[in-house]
Amino acid sequence: MKESLKITHKKLIIIGSGPAGYTAAIYAARANLNPLLITGLQKGGQLTTTYQIENWPGDFEKTLGIDLMNRMEKHATQLNTEIIFDYVINIQSKKKIFYVNCTEYQYTCDAIIIATGSSPRYLGLHNEIKFLGKGISTCATCDGFFFKEKEVAIVGGGNTAIEETLYLSNIVKKIHLIHRNQTFRAENILIKRLEKKILEKKVILYTQYFIQEILENNLAFSGIKIQSKINPQEIKTINVSALFIAIGHTPNTEFIKNKIKLDHGYIKIISENTEFHTQTNIPGIFAAGDVADPFYRQAITSAGSGCMAALDAEKYINTLNLTKINDIEI
Secondary structure (H helix, E strand, O other): OOOOOOOEEEEEEEEOOOHHHHHHHHHHHHOOOOOEEEOOOOOOOHHHHOOOEOOOOOOOOOEOHHHHHHHHHHHHHHOOOEEEOOOEEEEEEEOOEEEEEEOOOEEEEEEEEEOOOEEEOOOOOOOOHHHEOOOEEOOHHHHHHHHOOOEEEEEOOOHHHHHHHHHHOOOOOEEEEEEOOOOOOOOHHHHHHHHHHHHOOOEEEEEOEEEEEEEEEOOEEEEEEEEEOOOOOOEEEEEOOEEEEOOOEEEOOHHHOOOOOEEOOEEOOOOOOOOOOOEOOOOOEEEOHHHHOOOOOOHHHHHHHHHHHHHHHHHHHHHHHHHHHHHHHO
16 A cells, blocks of 8 residues: 555445345435445456356346446446455544555545455365465456366355356267255255256266365376265276366455454344444444355345445445434534
C-alpha cells in the first residue's frame, strides 16, 4: 500500500465479484450508495470456470458461467458501480469507520459487504502443487480441452465432481472417477446422468478408494495410485494424462481471521436481536454468498444473499445518517 496516496471514502465497499458481489452492487447502486466493488484475484469468482449453467432462471438455453458473470459485471457498471481489480489485505475499524487495505490503496467506508466466495481444496499430497497446470487441475472446464481423446481421472463425490465428469465425458476418451465413500453427495439428476455414462463405459467408478500417490515419470505427471479403504492391501495404478481435483472448497476468509466470527471457516451470520439478517458480529459488516454458506453453494442463492446484504447495508447506512442529523440537532 502506498502511504502517499489519498484515502478515498465510500459509503459502501463490496469485496468480491461473484454472483453475490455483483448482485449486491446492482442493488446498492440503485439505492444511490455509489458502491465500490473490489474484485479479488479471480474476477467473476468460481462461476467463471463453470462450462454450462442449466439452472439460472430465464437462461433455459444453457449459458457459459463466464458469460453470465460478464453480463452481471456490465449490469453493475452501467449503474455506476466503481469496480477495481485488486484484493483486500485486511480490514480495520475506528469510530464506526472501516478501513479497507488493498495492495495499492486504502479506502474508508461506512459499511462493507464481504462476498469473497471460496477456493478449491487440494488433496495434500507432497507433489500435488508441483503438477498444477502440468497434469493436475481443479477446473475441468478450463483445462479439459487439452486432454481430448485421452484418459483422465477425477477425485470427488459432490456436485462439482459429477458435473466435471459429465463435462469431460464429451471430450476425453475415458474417465476414472475416484470417491472415498460408497454414496455420492451430488444431486439425483446428476447421479442419474453419471450412471448413464458408466453404462456407456465412458466412466470407470472407484468407490471407497482414495488417492495414495501421484505418479511421475521423467519429472512429468504420469498417473495415480489409489488404495481401497475396505482392503488397504488393494492398491491400483492408473495411468492417466490428467487428474482433476474436485473435493470441495475453502471459504476465503483469511483476511478477516480473528476479526469476524467464523464457523468452520465460514462467516457466521448474527441475525439475532438485529433487523439485519446478513450481519456479521460486527455492525456494519455484512456477508453474502459462499463465504457464509456451507450448505447450498448455488449461484442463485449467492445472488439472493447479495441482494439481502445490499438492502441491509442501505438500511444500516441510513441509520448512521439519521444519527448524524440527530447529533447536529442536539
